[in-house]
Amino acid sequence: MKTAVIQFPGSNCDQDAFHAFATVPGLPARMVWHKDESLGDAELVVLPGGFSFGDYLRCGAIARFSPIMRAVTGFAENGGVVLGICNGFQVLCEAGLLPGALIRNECLEFRCTTVELRVEEAGPFFNREKLGERLMIPVAHGEGNYLIDGEGLDSLRKNGQILFRYAARGSAADRRLENPNGSVDNIAGIRNRRGNVFGMMPHPERAVESFHPSRDGIPVLKAVLEAAKSGAGVGV
């Protein structure tokens, strides 16, 4: 499984994503510059976190016009598996590869913290059986407030497209909802209807090593890899 990590100017989780895919599953990964027009022999595409083009205009709004995005769109249309993390998720929404939009956090501040995610039933690879009930994964963003209209939300729910929701954390006595950004329906990650394009605000690449807040990112990365291996996008 050959992974391509796209580097936009301002990407800053590109090395982390590269290391996570290259060292944890131990699979070949390479960087692809945003001015390139081809993904070469990539079998999985990762859009990493960061501040592509400084988040100017809107997060991801300029990156979607980078030359490589034509190739990424073609790759996704042919059923190739694409994962967008944080800024990558924002780019995928701006590019129309995922529905909805990510707006300013409700608290109007950047938030960096480890959150608990509830795994939803979102297909053969993203479900409780594969990933467990709950995951502890870091978030770090200023614009992670997922927004979609009522019809769109119904459609996400109906088609099992919600991957993760922010969950309550702490003991039963002191149970608070830990939605860090005010996203609609506590959504933390989604997939497209076809099941080959995935976007999430939390950073699984920051939860893979023994000293990280958890190692719950590993099953998430594996789920993406399995989706790619099985040709998830074909006929789902």
Add this chain to the structure above:
Amino acid sequence: MTVSQKLSPNPDPLLNVRITPELVNKHGILPEEYEKILGELGREPTLTELGIFSVMWSEHCSYKNSRPLLKQFPAEKYRTDPPYGKVLVKAGEENAGVIDIGEGWAICFKIESHNHPSAVEPFEGAATGVGGIIRDIFTMGARPVLLTNSLRFGDLGSKTVRHIFRGVVAGIAHYGNCMGIPTVGGDVYFDPSYEGNPLVNALCLGVLRHDQIKRGAASGVGNPVFYVGASTGRDGLGGASFASRELSEESQADRPAVQKGDPFMEKLLMEACIEMMAVPGLVVGIQDMGAAGLTCSSCETAARGNAGIEIELDRVPQRETGMNSYEIMLSESQERMLVIVQKGRETEVEEIFAKWDLHAEQVGEVTEGDRMVVKHRGVTVADIPAKLLTDEGPVYRRESSEPGYLKETRAWTADSLGDPAPEMLQDALGRLLAMPTIASKRWVYRQYDHMVMAGTVLAPGSDAAVVRLRLGDKEKYVAIANDCNGRYCYLNPYRGGIIAMVECMRNLACTGAVPLAMTDNLNFGNPYKPEVFYTMEESVRGLADACRAFDVPVVGGNVSLYNENRNGAVDPTPVVSVAGLIEDPAHITSQFCRNPGDRLVLLGGYPDELGGSAYLGICHGQKAGDAPGVDLDGEMTLHDFVRKQIREGRAGAAHDLAEGGFLVAVAEMLFGEEKLGAELLLKDVDPNARLDALFYGESQGRVILTVAHADSDRILADARAAGIPASAIGTVLAEPVMAVSCEGRTEKLRWSVNDLRDFWENAIPEAMRLPGIPS
């Protein structure tokens, strides 16, 4: 001395004015300094030249009032054990110091202030402070891997202070987060002395191989000088001079002296520079354009390279039209660098910068001789010996006299308080934990991306932060702590200086790290006031004595003077940061208790001093007494002992006593994820001891360890054998309750840890809450 020819008129008629004493004064140049300029140039300077002297001879660039003091700092490490830690680039040689960490690798780090810009424009002031220090680090050839900051604000009860605090934190977050460098630690204090003049000191640390070290020297006559990065505008004009005078009501009008940062531009610049510097032999010298912009970078590189430099301003990328030579030379527009390239390899540089869509313009070349020559529209507008602007600038030993208030504060004794009432002892803990200086800083660091680069092992909130370094196929860990209690420095500048350094060292020891080197940021008031200069002189002497005792070299730093408000100078605040190394990840230790049943062991003896304590401030409204005593030999023995226990696997957690004292330290150890409690029974307490001093005094040289029950007797015996007072003080409980009693005394205090945690967690978020916005 040669008499130079008068320069031709400047192409901008506005600049062709007579240099009057008023104009000299307006540039912050003293009459005797102007005499020196006349003598050395052999003619009247042009206005552009006057501007150049004004910024280069400002305190910010020249350290003219602090340089003699800084010579006391040890520049090198003398002991050869451990084998790493040699200083590869010393303080003052380059933009930042470099220290060996073994196997051909090194770290490079420095702290720098952006106090005055942050006072008038908190967001941009703090953001560009972060941008500036990051450039200082990647200029050296290093990849930045972490940021920390030391912040000081007035009382949070003031709306203006809250505005500044909010803006500074958001500005730091904005810049650091976008750069993708984790902000992993720091310290924040609140004290009325900082009202109107906050302190914003930002630190960056990078990693590099020895063979990647770059110098800021212009050498090789004929080598082209490149300008790379953002274009030059009229922002930040004379920022270095602005930073070198007191703030006043009129300072708001100086807002154009504050720069506007663009972290996206800097991210591109950093990546492009690192890519360029990785090409063997391509870069001869490199320096960022920080304070005093193009002026400082060109004369400093020439001076270091023992060469001359010629710059043509027409080739400088400009974002505004009609800029004259004065403006271009003094602009502090951000995200720019000066690069001296190996002649004949210009296209290689141009290609790298084209990839990143950045400017790379050849603006001049290295010349024979020693002069910095600046040309604009065909006319020489400045022609000055480069070293006159740098090494040969004025240096002063200012007048010093002991501040009058010290007699009064030293005369204070705890007897004046009377016996502490039991309710006071009970309530003080919650009040101390709710003091913004002591309270949880989560409100601050949750706005910083402290996990990017996926290497943060100890996140903000423990004694020191720890970050994993990837060194080829090996890994090591760097620990970093920032410290300085301005209250101690106010009450005893010498001892306050020692304590700042020693507390930092203690924090590293508690984390399991071996100290490498120190960087410092000296924040003081106006040095022309003898009482202010005294506090600086004494604090620096304290820092230097502590560094020599510990054999920790000072590899660089920053001096920020003129930090004053209408009530006078800020508390003397020599901020210290020491970086340390951990080779085995098993030795990384946090301050949080993990296992119920573990014993708590206090090393160093029961505290017995109240002078300068937070308790005295919060419960009695006093800033009085002497700073706590400090014993350098005792500290060294203690730190070595703590590290030994950690390395041999006996210390589950380690935490030092600092602001708030003993019980605050115990409570802080219980604020981890596990939600535990502690039962303390203090034995062998002096029957005459003041319980407020025991519970809340801030005596130095104290560390609390948690140890397995089976190990505690051995640790107590070993500590005593090493000459360290040691007491078993209690047990970690599974339920979140904290209780304390003393053998032979009737007082018994008890708190719910959840209540204490609420005080501690909510203090800052509640003070900073905005109506209608979820926190």
